[in-house]
Amino acid sequence: MIAWLLEPLQFGFMQRALLVAVVAGTVGALLSCWLTLVGWSLMGDAVSHAVLPGVVLSYIIGIPFGVGAFVFGAGAVGLIGLVRRTSRVKEDAAIGVVFTGLFALGLVLISRTPSDTDLSHILFGNLLGLSTGDVVQIVVLGLVTVAVVLARHRDFTLVAFDRVHAHAIGVDPRRVEALLLGLLALAVVVALQAVGIVLVVAVLIIPGATAYLLTDRMEPMLAVAVAVAVLAGVVGSYVSYYANVSTGGSVVLSLAVAFVLAYLFGPRHGVIARYRTARKPVAADT
């Protein structure tokens, strides 16, 4: 068993993959908690798809892909807000228009780029094929994101819970939300190479949604979300190595399995527990 676990670790690519799975999982999991609570899951989906043209342009110009991805991710958030504020189109439609438009722009750019071998890596991730440079970029951005989250997490929770109170005590909810969306764009960049554009949104939703089914407190929720994401990252990497299947796919599938387990067996909010409490007579609550 131990040999089975250690064998892949002798390879550099597997060490890098596990490191990135842990970093990307942690970053995505932290943000997923507030995205779940605020109801911004679709925003995570939008930002992750909208970065595609940024990534392609970065390859063409020859700058770190994270720069272009961040510019387009943050730009998509701004565009969505602009369309929503300046027209009668509602937010979900604005999100749909902006992200599919930008994603399509990315596809068109890829088809005109001479070296299009990286397309599947961008779309579906390349966790087992990361270079040291990629890893450095991911770890640095990941640490920055985690540091900002740790410093400002109480304001995120404040605004997610009660915007009006936040406003009344002198906090500008829009600024806090803008910071959260900026971090969301950074998180997309961090998780992009691990699981790919198409599945990044899973890392930004499933850990938080799973933890939400398992706890009633914010700080445990953050811890559980991170644990779920890291575990799924490691399990997914091993499954991918031994079964020779898509790494991004196995990581996200592991996340989905974790969610299903929490959904079924969550001690208080799982469907089985809910079914049992619903049949028991409720004790009077005074």
Next chain:
Amino acid sequence: MTVLDVRGLSVRYGEVIALDQVDLQLGASTVCGLLGANGSGKSTLFKATMGLIRPYAGTVRIREGDVRTARRSAAIAYMPQAEAVDPDFPITAREVVLTGRYGRMGITRRARAADREAVDDALARVGLADLAGRQIGRLSGGQRKRVFLARAIAQDAPLLLLDEPFAGVDRGTQDAMTTVLHELRDDGRTVLVSTHDIAGVDTLCDRAVLLAGRLLADGPPAEVVTPEVLGRVFGIPPVREGEAR
């Protein structure tokens, strides 16, 4: 000193006039009832007082400064309506009350001993010391209301805005909250309480104002809450002498 000074306040939502030339001055040590039917502009007046909406005309000043300054110094405490709160949010009663102190904390909102003391004290005053660790969804409706009252107390603000604090709470909770609000008044606070339920206004409030877009009446509760005025505003026919309820 005038704690809340509203002059000629008009608010429009597109073509709809929500508030029309409202004047309201509140001094310290006052509990003022803000009466009006649904859609009478009570919430709009609160929003304008917190700077959440821009007035079409008129001004709101708090302690002789503008709203922005008042917000920055955490001088306005707001207690939301029950429906405005997500009961499934993973937060405990104590953590909610602690957010009342955030305006006084640094950028990371790390609580100091004084903050924790203020939170414990506020929870004790509303009778929730024993339930402080409960997630808010596992409190009764009345207990949840008291959590938000405790948050306002912990904030230690001179001006408290309470949005329908008695909607759906039992008699015991209403009495307990009335006692606490009187203590706050005696301590020099200004409390503005919106309600569409006139029962209890005379015991709770020193003053009542009646709102229906415009300010229709302003004075001691006994003078404002008269059958004629209420009939006009709420569409309730005056109860005649000898007609028992």
